[in-house]
Amino acid sequence: xxxxxxxxxxxxxxxxxxxxxxxxxxxxxxxxxxxxxxxxxxxxxxxxxxxxxxxxxxxxxxxxxxxxxxxxxxxxxxxxxxxxxxxxxxxxxxxxxxxxxxxxxxxxxxxxxxxxxxxxxxxxxxxxxxxxxxxxxxxxxxxxxxxxxxxxxxxxxxxxxxxxxxxxxxxxxxxxxxxxxxxxxxxxxxxxxxxxxxxxxxxxxxxxxxxxxxxxxxxxxxxxxxxxxxxxxxxxxxxxxxxxxxxxxxxxxxxxxxxxxxxxxxxxxxxxxxxxxxxxxxxxxxxxxxxxxxxxxxxxxxxxxxxxxxxxxxxxxxxxxxxxxxxxxxxxxxxxxxxxxxxxxxxxxxxxxxxxxxxxxxxxxxxxxx
Amino acid sequence: xxxxxxxxxxxxxxxxxxxxxxxxxxxxxxxxxxxxxxxxxxxxxxxxxxxxxxxxxxxxxxxxxxxxxxxxxxxxxxxxxxxxxxxxxxxxxxxxxxxxxxxxxxxxxxxxxxxxxxxxxxxxxxxxxxxxxxxxxxxxxxxxxxxxxxxxxxxxxxxxxxxxxxxxxxxxxxxxxxxxxxxxxxxxxxxxxxxxxxxxxxxxxxxxxxxxxxxxxxxxxxxxxxxxxxxxxxxxxxxxxxxxxxxxxxxxxxxxxxxxxxxxxxxxxxxxxxxxxxxxxxxxxxxxxxxxxxxxxxxxxxxxxxxxxxxxxxxxxxxxxxxxxxxxxxxxxxxxxxxxxxxxxxxxxxxxxxxxxxxxxxxxxxxx
Numbered sequence: 001x002x003x004x005x006x007x008x009x010x011x012x013x014x015x016x017x018x019x020x021x022x023x024x025x026x027x028x029x030x031x032x033x034x035x036x037x038x039x040x041x042x043x044x045x046x047x048x049x050x051x052x053x054x055x056x057x058x059x060x061x062x063x064x065x066x067x068x069x070x071x072x073x074x075x076x077x078x079x080x081x082x083x084x085x086x087x088x089x090x091x092x093x094x095x096x097x098x099x100x101x102x103x104x105x106x107x108x109x110x111x112x113x114x115x116x117x118x119x120x121x122x123x124x125x126x127x128x129x130x131x132x133x134x135x136x137x138x139x140x141x142x143x144x145x146x147x148x149x150x151x152x153x154x155x156x157x158x159x160x161x162x163x164x165x166x167x168x169x170x171x172x173x174x175x176x177x178x179x180x181x182x183x184x185x186x187x188x189x190x191x192x193x194x195x196x197x198x199x200x201x202x203x204x205x206x207x208x209x210x211x212x213x214x215x216x217x218x219x220x221x222x223x224x225x226x227x228x229x230x231x232x233x234x235x236x237x238x239x240x241x242x243x244x245x246x247x248x249x250x251x252x253x254x255x256x257x258x259x260x261x262x263x264x265x266x267x268x269x270x271x272x273x274x275x276x277x278x279x280x281x282x283x284x285x286x287x288x289x290x291x292x293x294x295x296x297x298x299x300x301x302x303x304x305x306x307x308x309x310x311x312x313x314x315x316x317x318x319x320x321x322x323x324x325x326x327x328x329x330x331x332x333x334x335x336x337x338x339x340x341x342x343x344x345x346x347x348x349x350x351x352x353x354x355x356x357x358x359x360x361x362x363x364x365x366x367x368x369x370x
Numbered sequence: 371x372x373x374x375x376x377x378x379x380x381x382x383x384x385x386x387x388x389x390x391x392x393x394x395x396x397x398x399x400x401x402x403x404x405x406x407x408x409x410x411x412x413x414x415x416x417x418x419x420x421x422x423x424x425x426x427x428x429x430x431x432x433x434x435x436x437x438x439x440x441x442x443x444x445x446x447x448x449x450x451x452x453x454x455x456x457x458x459x460x461x462x463x464x465x466x467x468x469x470x471x472x473x474x475x476x477x478x479x480x481x482x483x484x485x486x487x488x489x490x491x492x493x494x495x496x497x498x499x500x501x502x503x504x505x506x507x508x509x510x511x512x513x514x515x516x517x518x519x520x521x522x523x524x525x526x527x528x529x530x531x532x533x534x535x536x537x538x539x540x541x542x543x544x545x546x547x548x549x550x551x552x553x554x555x556x557x558x559x560x561x562x563x564x565x566x567x568x569x570x571x572x573x574x575x576x577x578x579x580x581x582x583x584x585x586x587x588x589x590x591x592x593x594x595x596x597x598x599x600x601x602x603x604x605x606x607x608x609x610x611x612x613x614x615x616x617x618x619x620x621x622x623x624x625x626x627x628x629x630x631x632x633x634x635x636x637x638x639x640x641x642x643x644x645x646x647x648x649x650x651x652x653x654x655x656x657x658x659x660x661x662x663x664x665x666x667x668x669x670x671x672x673x674x675x676x677x678x679x680x681x682x683x684x685x686x687x688x689x690x691x692x693x694x695x696x697x698x699x700x701x702x703x704x705x706x707x708x709x710x711x712x713x714x715x716x717x718x719x720x721x722x723x724x725x726x727x728x729x730x731x732x733x734x735x736x737x738x
Binding site: 019021022025026029030033036037039046047095096097098121122123124125126127128129130131132133134138139142143146160161162163164165166167168169172173175176181184188189192193196197200280281282283284285287288289290291292294295296298299300304305306308309310311313314317318328331332335336337338342345 | 388390391394395398401402405406408409410414415416417418456457459460461462483484485486487488489490491492493494495496497498501502503505506507509510529530531532533534535536539540542543555559563646647648649650651652654655656658659660662663664666667668672674676677678679681682685696699700703704705706710
């Protein structure tokens, strides 16, 4: 039994090593992606292209324009002369070809009303097709207007709010995203490898050859799984080392805990891969399932958008996404130094999930092979 | 021409023989559009916060109410412990803790300076910035409400007009993008295995001994998938229109035309991969790894390209989804015409040609 098991692992590794392309895809491509994509993430809405139509051309309107230009929220087309004299009807075209995202119209009685202490209404036109950017832009505008009004009226707020950012004081999104990418790559690669490797043997007819040998179904299963688990572990180690050395992501918590919980997570992803391999008959089908699962995991794990933001029924759907639990674990350990007790709410589901899916898939697998 | 047709016919038999895969190819994009159209929402709202009110006055309760009853924030289930309030952030029970020290009401009445505290979980930078912005807005609003009635400080008010998407629904922005990305992935996957499968099963030699040119094999193999991917795209678009009520301002014909170019580009990626590798498994993994994350992250689907470092902005030019995203959003939401989108379309055509040339060149060398 033991000899059959180690023999199988050896066979799997020979197979992996022989395929240079496979090795490149498992190790080099993900690392390259990590290096590149770590920089791609920047959800800060900045440099919104703003057209300013100033029909007042007064001291106040110019001061308002300066208030808008300060900071990197808004960007005028030409920095030296932000006060445009373009016709209003060209605005539609400028929105369509992306030259402008927002436009602000200052009426000709802007300064007159302000000096009399009256309210003045300015017009803001926003390109709503990117809803998030538009919302944020309107929010920025609101803040600038509040401040400007206060200054004109000589009203200073006695209250201030001091923000203290824990765990990531510089608010670098890279710190948050790199652990997310690590979790994604681990999930994609282990699920795909497992689901396709077994179907492949079946498709090529080599599974039958294995079955006529005196190796038991269980040993066969364990041999395959162990190989992929080891590959998954190497993957996560390499990715973490790159993240720490290159992106200088913090590692506040316990490495041991992270490895233990990664092992727990691997049981789940390998179980899912195994399950896929038992319900499909060609590599193509297995791959489609694995692909669907990978995209599902990425988009509903709270990787890019918080889960609390999703509609309630989608939040229930995310319960079947094992990556959502692992995401909290990885980020918690790396950035916040969370311990076992703090992570418990995310560990229980993984234990139950992993146990169920792995057990079920293993049962199906051994039943089919004997 | 006839030879291309025969190769295409043979490929159609392959496709039809595996109806399960065909069902997946059509059902999955629809399922995904449905799920993600709802799931992806970049408007960060309902952030869970906790309030530690040590002032315990009417004013502090008023401020607390303003915060937790706004659409920005929702109250957390747990209360921050006096000894270790930050534990609530560590467990993920709250994203921020508003601390109101004693003396708040007094300072407010006397107009003396006073500092409120907001401790924020900075792990998610995006969320943290939102907490900061929202709490500043809510504080300004609170202050304005505290002014005695009738005070007129005379200020600037904004009247806002939002074009193309007046309700600012983010699904209107994401659903077209989702269509683009799903189409790209499924197309690349479909063709990535076609040639690799022939190599793996040994039928490649047979195909090569037949009197057909490599170019004809490639074209014959692509054409059936162009049809499938194109139908897939139309199906997903119809679905998006029915379920999400997506607007369709611009020309449908123009979108279909560009869609055809786009799926050809995506299929070319698959063909290129397929001619480079020798097994189906490697081909599929390569297709997945090279399409999923790059097209989600580098195409402008979620993260604005103009905010990326310059090197990445340059790199994003090889991601086909980047061009089609501008096209599909422009046509569906803004009604942009050919004139405005010509550069994007030209880039897409160029990219397709480059990919196809590369594929046929690589294909030739591997067959010798």
